[in-house]
Amino acid sequence: MAGSTVSGIGSNIDTQAIVKSLVDAERVPKQTQINTQSLKATTTLSSIGKIQAALDAFRGALTSMGTDSSFTGLTGSSSNEKVATMTAGNGASNGSFSLVVSQLASASKISTKTFAGGASSVVNSGTTPTTLTISQSGKNYDLSVPAGATLQQVRDSINSQFSTSGLSANVLTDSTGSRLVLTSTNMGVGSDITLSGNSGIDVGATVVEVPKNAKYTIDGSIALESKSNTISEAVSGVSIKLLSVSPKDATTGDFTPTTIAVSTNSPVIKSGVKGFIDTYNALVKAISAETKVTMGADGTPTAGALTGDASMRTLMSSIRNELNSMSGSGTLKSLAQFGVSTDSTTGLLTLDDKKWDKAVATNAADINSIFSGDNGLLKRLTNATEGYAKSSTGTLAERSKTLSDTLTDLAKQQASLDERMTLLTTSLSAKYTAMDSLVAKLRAQSDSIMTTLNALNNPKDS
Structure with a gap:
């Protein structure tokens, strides 16, 4: 063979190169298929994992927002924090009351x-x-x-x-x-x-x-008692922590009341809404990163691992439908009315401060009703993503399992291909070795015959 490396002892032909070429020709189509499918499955599995993590974080944030006072905008204050402190939670409403503590629980x-x-x-x-x-x-x-x-x-x-x-x-x-x-x-x-x-x-x-009950009065009502110094049932949505007995007036000897007040704090409400926007945008960015088409420096488009994926489109559609639905019991029933809008290009939420300030000035209480309750945005978004987020039976979990099974099967195919190619290499090597040995024998016989013939053609002088 012209240009080949001589390795055959008898034939002077590079039999190893021939065997390698034949094995490679047999391996390449299947190896290419395995490599392509493995790369796609691995990349897709990674993308699904990233979106699963982002969705879990989103749903976790929704749960946290639903259990704290993110959207009530209510803050509590105490005129004497040495006597008592308070926290306003869900169910609290604007107002103030007078608290007198005559005995702490012990x-x-x-x-x-x-x-x-x-x-x-x-x-x-x-x-x-x-x-x-x-x-x-x-x-x-x-x-x-x-x-x-x-x-x-x-x-x-x-x-x-x-x-x-x-x-x-x-x-x-x-x-x-x-x-x-x-x-x-x-x-x-x-x-x-x-x-x-x-x-x-x-x-x-x-x-x-001897253990004692806490004794106190609210707004001069009948004496109340509690087995704990933390009182959560006296005023709806308000938790009061008793710290000391109320001081007495030096002149009259009467207890000096502590004023506990609950009021609306617009900056707190805005902070809660911005927190929701940030959480929502984080999920949108995570999904966009895996589904968008990017342009390379040479202008060549590169599709994401989940570009065109139907389940991702359905997930985002479900979320946006709930986001745009009207809810709440107040005059304003949508986030758009409070200045929250969606960017048409990126899908991210933004807040118009001027529109927000104008709307919240007279309708602050409407924000809580939009987000909270069984029909509130937080609950509806949780329900809308439930089918995707379930740890074992959700859409993303099932896709991850399918992709993992695919990779396992491809690994088996790779092992089978490697074994088959090893056997083929062994078989071809044996055949070419046998051929080389045969050529060596034939060449030796040829040399012997030529030697005899040459001797006959060149007889020695007597």
Whole structure:
């Protein structure tokens, strides 16, 4: 073969090159198909994953917005934050009220007798474990006190075993010795702690503090009580945290009321709407990045992995339909009426500040009704994307599974192709080796015959 590398011992023909060429000719069509399909499946799977992550983030933000006061625009204030602070949530409305706190809620606290040996005093000098039973609100918590246990070890065991049940223990030490003090995080009348059992630790225990209810009045009404210093049921949508008893007037001796007020804060509402716009735009950008056609430096268009994808078009159509639908119970029922518009080129939302300021000046309350409730925008967008976002049965999850299965199948095809080409290489190599050996034998025979003939044609002189 002209131009080939000599490798055949007998034939002087590059048999390895011939074998490689034949194997490559057999491999290339199938290898090209596998490579093309693998690249497409991998790229598409990556794009689906990015959109799945963006959609999950979008839906998570919708949930957060639905549980906080992003769109109520209501803020709370207290005239004396040393007495009480407050937070306005869903269900709150504008208004103010007068609060007087005459007593804070407190927890039960009980102390053991004093152990002269301090925190290292042995409280179980026997050879077998004993039991300390701590009772509260009808529940018993049994603590095993092993032989040789010290007061400090009992304290540590209580905290490690019962802290999630609202119990805590400390060792207080003075010149007379140490004592174990148990306190409850549960407050209010009826949450008393008592000690019993056969450990002896309960003997001589004394009550340090009796649990009490918080006592207060709102707008001078009848006395109210709470087992906690956090009050959430007294005023709709308002959570009040009591911090101290109301101060008394030096002249009259009467409690000085604290004014708790709820008012609309337009900047807070605007911040909530801008937060929604940012969240929405992040999803649109993520989808656009995977579906748009980009132009290269040479003007050649390059399609995204999901360009023209029907499911992406359907997803965005569902979202936009809900965005453009009218909702709410107020005078203004759409975001467009508050200055929120969609860019015709990018699909991103923008806010016209002038139009916003004009609309919110008289219709601020309408924003909350547009977003909140079972028919609000947040709920409707969540429902519209549900079919795509389900972790195992959603459209995106199923497509990801299909693409993963495709890649697994292609990997099997690649392994099969590699095995087949290895066998073909072995087979062809054996055949060409045999051919080369045969040519070598024939050439040797030819050389022998030519030698004989040459001898006959050139006889020696007698």
